[in-house]
Every structure is written in structure tokens, then in C-alpha cells.
Amino acid sequence: MMMDANPKTAAQPATQGMNVPTLQLKGIVQSYPEGEGRLEILTGADFTLMPGETVGLVAPSGTGKSTLLHVAGLLEKPDAGEISVCGKACAHLDDQARTEIRRSDIGFVYQFHHLLPEFTAVENLVVPQMISGLPRKEARERSLALLGYLKLDHRAEHLPSELSGGERQRVAIARAVANAPRLLLADEPTGNLDPKTSHYVYDALLALVRGTGLAALIATHNVEIAARMDRRITLVDGKIVPMD
Numbered sequence: 723m724m725m726d727a728n729p730k731t732a733a734q735p736a737t738q739g740m741n742v743p744t745l746q747l748k749g750i751v752q753s754y755p756e757g758e759g760r761l762e763i764l765t766g767a768d769f770t771l772m773p774g775e776t777v778g779l780v781a782p783s784g785t786g787k788s789t790l791l792h793v794a795g796l797l798e799k800p801d802a803g804e805i806s807v808c809g810k811a812c813a814h815l816d817d818q819a820r821t822e823i824r825r826s827d828i829g830f831v832y833q834f835h836h837l838l839p840e841f842t843a844v845e846n847l848v849v850p851q852m853i854s855g856l857p858r859k860e861a862r863e864r865s866l867a868l869l870g871y872l873k874l875d876h877r878a879e880h881l882p883s884e885l886s887g888g889e890r891q892r893v894a895i896a897r898a899v900a901n902a903p904r905l906l907l908a909d910e911p912t913g914n915l916d917p918k919t920s921h922y923v924y925d926a927l928l929a930l931v932r933g934t935g936l937a938a939l940i941a942t943h944n945v946e947i948a949a950r951m952d953r954r955i956t957l958v959d960g961k962i963v964p965m966d
């Protein structure tokens with residue numbers, strides 16, 4: 723079964739969309755206080771992610787992968803640099819405008835699933851869609867279709883505590899795309915799983931991303947998994963460098 727096309731990407735006129743980067747970072751600088759001074763993590767990071775592209779971010783621990791994803795996901799404001807999401811310049815927007823773009827255009831998956839423990843799998847998908855204004859019935863139908871696509875139909879009414887680690891991460895992936903974002907940012911999404919389950923979760927994630935035309939930037943330590951992306955980047959002295 724093919725997932726319905728992402729309503730947002732499908733709605734774009736043919737002339738628009740394909741040429742507009744889903745994510746563009748220019749000269750991103752980010753530092754944190756350290757003792758008397760500042761610890762410079764990103765020192766002028768440039769990156770362009772086009773619609774439908776999957777990119778693996780592979781770099782040693784502590785080099786700034788999560789920092790980069792936080793900045794790209796509008797969760798942290800950088801010290802300097804330009805960020806645009808689907809052509810919208812974001813660096814100078816206020817918190818409310820950033821939250822709106824995050825809610826409508828960006829999905830996140832983390833190493834830990836962050837599912838609501840007292841809600842079932844399907845309810846975990848319904849909640850963010852209702853917050854975005856979708857009626858419950860439609861949100862539920864869409865959620866069940868997504869869970870079905872990820873082969874989790876039989877787990878829809880289970881609580882997160884009743885799911886395996888791989889199932890929980892697949893629910894977290896489904897939740898990340900429930901609002902039909904255009905950009906998926908994932909930070910070690912299978913970092914807690916064994917290699918076989920990791921590959922299985924990536925099968926689901928990549929099929930979903932490729933089936934919906936999403937663009938994805940995925941941080942992983944695993945080079946075998948990164949090899950499954952369209953291309954790979956790394957961080958060297960705070961700058962983004964291609965790996966291929």
C-alpha cells in the first residue's frame with residue numbers, strides 16, 4: 723500500500739516546491755557559555771536540503787549534531803546565520819511565528835520516543851492533529867492509515883508501555899509525520915535499538931519519507947544506516963562537509 727501523498731507537497735504547483743529548498747542554512751554560528759568564554763560548536767554551517775531528499779548526518783559525539791538539528795528545527799536560535807524552511811526566512815521571527823512553522827512544517831523524531839504514556843498509539847497521533855485543528859474523526863482515520871502503513875494496525879489501541887522498543891519508535895515516527903510536515907528531523911532515532919530492529923525501523927522510516935515526498939535530515943552514528951540515505955554529511959570544526 724502506498725501512503726496518500728503528503729497533502730502539502732501534493733498541493734504545490736508544479737513550478738513551485740521542487741526548486742525551493744525544504745531547509746536552507748547559511749553561515750550558522752552557535753556557541754554555548756563555557757567558563758569565562760564561549761564554546762563554539764557551529765562556526766559557519768551551510769546546508770541545503772531539497773524536497774524529497776534524505777541526508778544522513780554522521781559525525782563523532784560532541785561535534786554538534788543535536789545542536790544543528792535544534793537550530794534547523796527552530797528549537798534554538800543561533801548566534802548568527804540564516805535559516806529558511808520551505809522558502810520562509812526564520813532566523814529573525816519571534817517565538818510564536820517559529821512555533822507555528824515548527825508545528826506545520828517540521829516533524830521530529832528523537833532517540834527516546836517521548837510518546838504520551840497514558841495515551842494509546844493511535845491517540846498519540848490524534849492529539850497533535852487535533853491541536854492543529856483537524857476534527858477528531860479525520861485525525862483518527864489518518865492516524866490509523868499511518869499506523870497501518872507502518873504495519874502497526876494491530877497495536878493501534880495499545881499503550882506505549884505495551885509496545886516493543888521498535889514498535890514505540892515506529893509510532894513516534896508516525897506521530898512526527900501525522901501533521902504532514904515537509905521536513906523531518908531525526909536525532910539518532912534508533913539509538914536505543916539493536917541493529918536488526920534499527921534496520922527494520924529505518925525500512926519503515928525511509929519508505930514513509932520516500933512515499934510522502936518529505937525531506938529528511940537524520941543524525942546517526944551508524945554508517946551502514948547512513949548509506950541508505952541519498953547522501954551523507956559530517957561536521958568538521960563546526961562546518962558541514964559532504965562525506966561522499
Ligand SMILES: Nc1ncnc2c1ncn2[C@@H]1O[C@H](COP(=O)(O)OP(=O)(O)OP(=O)(O)O)[C@@H](O)[C@H]1O
Binds near residue numbers: 755781788
Ligand atoms: N545548551 C547547552 N549548553 C552548553 N553546552 C551545550 C549545550 N548543548 C550542547 N552543548 C555542548 O555542545 C557540544 C555539542 O553537543 P551536541 O549535543 O550538539 O553534540 P552531538 O554531536 O549531538 O553529540 P552526541 O552524538 O553525543 O549526541 C557538546 O560539547 C555539548 O556539551
